[in-house]
Amino acid sequence: MSIEDRYKLNKEITLIDIANELNVSKSTVSRALQNHHSIGAETTKAVHELAKKYNYQPNAIASSLFKKSTKTIGVIVPILSHYFFSTVIAGIEDVAYKAGYKVIICQSHELYEREVIVSKTLLSAKVDGLIVSVSKETVNMDHFQQFLDKNIPLIFFDRLPTGIQSNSVSVDDYEGAFKIVEHLIEQGCKRIAHFTGPLNIALAQNRLQGYKDALRKHHIPVNDELIYECGFERTQGITTTEKLLTDQVSVDAIFAVCDPVAIGVMLTLKQKSIKIPHDIAVVGFNDDPTATVIDPPLTTVAQPAFEIGVAAADIFLKQVIGPSRSYIKEVLKTNLTIRQSSLRKNR
Amino acid sequence: MSIEDRYKLNKEITLIDIANELNVSKSTVSRALQNHHSIGAETTKAVHELAKKYNYQPNAIASSLFKKSTKTIGVIVPILSHYFFSTVIAGIEDVAYKAGYKVIICQSHELYEREVIVSKTLLSAKVDGLIVSVSKETVNMDHFQQFLDKNIPLIFFDRLPTGIQSNSVSVDDYEGAFKIVEHLIEQGCKRIAHFTGPLNIALAQNRLQGYKDALRKHHIPVNDELIYECGFERTQGITTTEKLLTDQVSVDAIFAVCDPVAIGVMLTLKQKSIKIPHDIAVVGFNDDPTATVIDPPLTTVAQPAFEIGVAAADIFLKQVIGPSRSYIKEVLKTNLTIRQSSLRKNR
DNA sequence: TATATTTACGCAACCGGTTGTGTAAATATA
DNA sequence: TATATTTACACAACCGGTTGCGTAAATATA
Structure with missing residues (x-):
C-alpha cells in the first residue's frame, strides 16, 4: 500500500x-x-x-524499547487533591517538560498495598526515574529497593522513608515547628497542644520534636496529654478537636501538623463559639490557599511546594546525566507566616 | 550468562x-x-x-509495541492544583486502575501551544485514550482530530470544545446557573451581577445563559453592565470585585462563575467591610472544600467532580471494548447547595 | 491395528524504530 | 595513475515480548 x-x-x-x-x-x-x-x-x-x-x-514505544529510555518520570503521591501535592507535581512537571520528559502520576491513596502495586507498574513501564511521597501506612520499603538496584533515580519528597538511603527533598520540618511553637510562646501561650501526623512518618516525628524542643527551651514542660496523634485530613482535625474538648483538656493553643487539620480545628472551635486566638490560638503547617480564607487567617509555616517539585525533578535530571554513588539530600527553608489566628498580644 | x-x-x-x-x-x-x-x-x-x-x-514497552496497546490513558487538564481537576483525575484514576490502566497526566497551564505539544506527545506515547478539559485559550481543535482519525477514544469533560464531535462528560451548567440565580431572586436580590469565565468556553456561555434566563423568567431586565468577564482564578475574582466597586455599580448579589472567584469576591467585600449576604449576597459554582471554610459559608452549585472522572473513564472503557460510531454525551446533575452567603431572608 | 485428535512445545515472523558494519561510488592524496 | 579517504546509503541485528503455524509424541477413537 x-x-x-x-x-x-x-x-x-x-x-x-x-x-x-x-x-x-x-x-x-x-x-x-x-x-x-x-x-x-x-x-x-x-x-x-x-x-x-x-x-x-x-512511535515512542518502539524507540523506547531499543533505547531503554522512555523519557518518562513516575510520580507517586498519597493523594492528588491536596493543594500541596498537586503543587509539587506542577513543579515536577514544569522541569520535566522542559527537559523533554513526560510525567506519569499515580496515587497510593495512603494505602501501602496500592503503593507496592503502582511502583511495580511503573517499574514495568520502564520509567526513567521515580519521585515519591510515601503513604502513611508504608513502613516496609522493599518495593523501592528495585529502583535503586537497577540504578533508576529515586527521589523522595515530603514524606521521607526510614531505612532506605536515597535522594530526597524536604523542608526543615523541625525548624519550622520549632519556630512556630516559639512564636506561640511569645504570644503568651503556655498550654500548647499538638495534633501530630502518623508517627511512623519522619516529618511528623520532626515536627513533634521541634514542638517539644521549643517548649523545653522556654522551660515549659512537655505534657503528653497535650499531644494527640491525628492525621493529615480536615476531618481528623475536627474529630481530634472534639476529643480534646470532651476530654476537657485546658489549652490555650493548638499546633496542627498541617493546614487541613488546622482548618478542621478552627471550624470546630468556631462552631463551639471558642474565640480564636483569644481563647485558643491555632497554627498549622503548609500555607494552603485556604489559610487566607478562614477567619481569622491562619498562622502557618509556608512550604515552597512548587520549588520542592522543581528540586526533585532537578535531582532526577542530574542523576540521569551523571549517575553518582552519592545521594543528594536537599532541605529547603520554611517561612513562618504569621496571621491573626495566633496573635494574642495587642499591637 | x-x-x-x-x-x-x-x-x-x-x-x-x-x-x-x-x-x-x-x-x-x-x-x-x-x-x-x-x-x-x-x-x-x-x-x-x-x-x-x-x-x-x-517489559511493558516490548509488550505494548506488539500489542499496540499501552494500557495508558492520557489526561490533559488546564491546571492540576485546582480541587476540581485533581478530584476529577482521582475519579479517572480510580476506574483506570481497576481496569489495569495507567494514567499519564499533563497540564496545559491554560496555554493553547502547550496543549498542542502535550497532545502530540501523548499521541507519540501511544496512549489508548485521551481525556481532556481544554485550556481557556483553545479555539482551534485540530490537534485533537488526529485522535479521532486514529480511533483513539477521546473524551472531553467540563470544558467542552466547540466544533468537534466527540464524547463528553459535563454537568448541566445552564440549569445549575439558572437554579442558583433563581435562588438569589427568591432571596429578594434584584441587581445580580455575574462574573463570567472566558466566553469562548461553552460552560461559561451556558452559565451566563442560565443567569440571563433566570432573570428574564422573573421579569428582571438583563443589564450588561452587571456582567463582568472575569476568569477562573481567585485573583481575578479580587480584581473584578475591585473594578465593580470603583465603578460604583450598585448590586445586591454577585454570581461568580466558580468558587475560587467567589472566594476572591468575598475576601474583597469583607476587606471593604461590606456585609455578606446583607449588603451583597455571593454565590459560586463547584463546591470547593473552601466553600465551607469561608465565613459566611458559600452557597454554590455542587458538581460531582469525582463522578465526572469516573464517567469519563467509563466512557473510555466502553469505547475501547466496542468502538462505536456514535458519541456518548453524558450530562450530570448539579446540586444547589445553599449556605449562609446567600441567605438574606430571616428564617 | 490404523486413523484421528489432543497435548506440548519450537520456529520464526512481527511490532517500529536504532545503530554497527559493510560497501560502492566519488573525491582526495601520494 | 594507484592508493587513501570520504560520502551516502543498504543490510541486518537488535530491543523483549507475542502469536500463527508446524510437528512429534501421546492419547483417543474407529
Whole structure:
C-alpha cells in the first residue's frame, strides 16, 4: 500500500512508508530525521518534507524499547487533591517538560498495598526515574529497593522513608515547628497542644520534636496529654478537636501538623463559639490557599511546594546525566507566616 | 550468562533468561506466564516459580509495541492544583486502575501551544485514550482530530470544545446557573451581577445563559453592565470585585462563575467591610472544600467532580471494548447547595 | 491395528524504530 | 595513475515480548 493510501485510511505512518516512497532504506530515513551527517542533504530534505506532509509521528514505544529510555518520570503521591501535592507535581512537571520528559502520576491513596502495586507498574513501564511521597501506612520499603538496584533515580519528597538511603527533598520540618511553637510562646501561650501526623512518618516525628524542643527551651514542660496523634485530613482535625474538648483538656493553643487539620480545628472551635486566638490560638503547617480564607487567617509555616517539585525533578535530571554513588539530600527553608489566628498580644 | 548471574548483577531478567534456564523456548515461557492451555502443567509451574524467584518484571514497552496497546490513558487538564481537576483525575484514576490502566497526566497551564505539544506527545506515547478539559485559550481543535482519525477514544469533560464531535462528560451548567440565580431572586436580590469565565468556553456561555434566563423568567431586565468577564482564578475574582466597586455599580448579589472567584469576591467585600449576604449576597459554582471554610459559608452549585472522572473513564472503557460510531454525551446533575452567603431572608 | 485428535512445545515472523558494519561510488592524496 | 579517504546509503541485528503455524509424541477413537 502506498503512503498516500495509508495516510488516507488514517493508518499509522511509519519509517518504512517514507522509505518505500523515496526508495531508500528505513535506516536512512531514521538517520535523516535525526539529521545525521552521513545522509545526503537532498535525501534529508526529502525525508523531512514527506514526514511533514504525512504528519509522521514517531512511535515512542518502539524507540523506547531499543533505547531503554522512555523519557518518562513516575510520580507517586498519597493523594492528588491536596493543594500541596498537586503543587509539587506542577513543579515536577514544569522541569520535566522542559527537559523533554513526560510525567506519569499515580496515587497510593495512603494505602501501602496500592503503593507496592503502582511502583511495580511503573517499574514495568520502564520509567526513567521515580519521585515519591510515601503513604502513611508504608513502613516496609522493599518495593523501592528495585529502583535503586537497577540504578533508576529515586527521589523522595515530603514524606521521607526510614531505612532506605536515597535522594530526597524536604523542608526543615523541625525548624519550622520549632519556630512556630516559639512564636506561640511569645504570644503568651503556655498550654500548647499538638495534633501530630502518623508517627511512623519522619516529618511528623520532626515536627513533634521541634514542638517539644521549643517548649523545653522556654522551660515549659512537655505534657503528653497535650499531644494527640491525628492525621493529615480536615476531618481528623475536627474529630481530634472534639476529643480534646470532651476530654476537657485546658489549652490555650493548638499546633496542627498541617493546614487541613488546622482548618478542621478552627471550624470546630468556631462552631463551639471558642474565640480564636483569644481563647485558643491555632497554627498549622503548609500555607494552603485556604489559610487566607478562614477567619481569622491562619498562622502557618509556608512550604515552597512548587520549588520542592522543581528540586526533585532537578535531582532526577542530574542523576540521569551523571549517575553518582552519592545521594543528594536537599532541605529547603520554611517561612513562618504569621496571621491573626495566633496573635494574642495587642499591637 | 546464567540467570543467577544476571540477577546478582541487577541486570534485567527477561523471558530468554528463564527460557535458557529451563531449556525451553521463549515462546513457551511467554505462554506459560499467560497460563496458556497449550503449555504443560509442570512447565507452567516451573516458569512461574523461576519468574517469582528472580522477580521477573515483564517489559511493558516490548509488550505494548506488539500489542499496540499501552494500557495508558492520557489526561490533559488546564491546571492540576485546582480541587476540581485533581478530584476529577482521582475519579479517572480510580476506574483506570481497576481496569489495569495507567494514567499519564499533563497540564496545559491554560496555554493553547502547550496543549498542542502535550497532545502530540501523548499521541507519540501511544496512549489508548485521551481525556481532556481544554485550556481557556483553545479555539482551534485540530490537534485533537488526529485522535479521532486514529480511533483513539477521546473524551472531553467540563470544558467542552466547540466544533468537534466527540464524547463528553459535563454537568448541566445552564440549569445549575439558572437554579442558583433563581435562588438569589427568591432571596429578594434584584441587581445580580455575574462574573463570567472566558466566553469562548461553552460552560461559561451556558452559565451566563442560565443567569440571563433566570432573570428574564422573573421579569428582571438583563443589564450588561452587571456582567463582568472575569476568569477562573481567585485573583481575578479580587480584581473584578475591585473594578465593580470603583465603578460604583450598585448590586445586591454577585454570581461568580466558580468558587475560587467567589472566594476572591468575598475576601474583597469583607476587606471593604461590606456585609455578606446583607449588603451583597455571593454565590459560586463547584463546591470547593473552601466553600465551607469561608465565613459566611458559600452557597454554590455542587458538581460531582469525582463522578465526572469516573464517567469519563467509563466512557473510555466502553469505547475501547466496542468502538462505536456514535458519541456518548453524558450530562450530570448539579446540586444547589445553599449556605449562609446567600441567605438574606430571616428564617 | 490404523486413523484421528489432543497435548506440548519450537520456529520464526512481527511490532517500529536504532545503530554497527559493510560497501560502492566519488573525491582526495601520494 | 594507484592508493587513501570520504560520502551516502543498504543490510541486518537488535530491543523483549507475542502469536500463527508446524510437528512429534501421546492419547483417543474407529
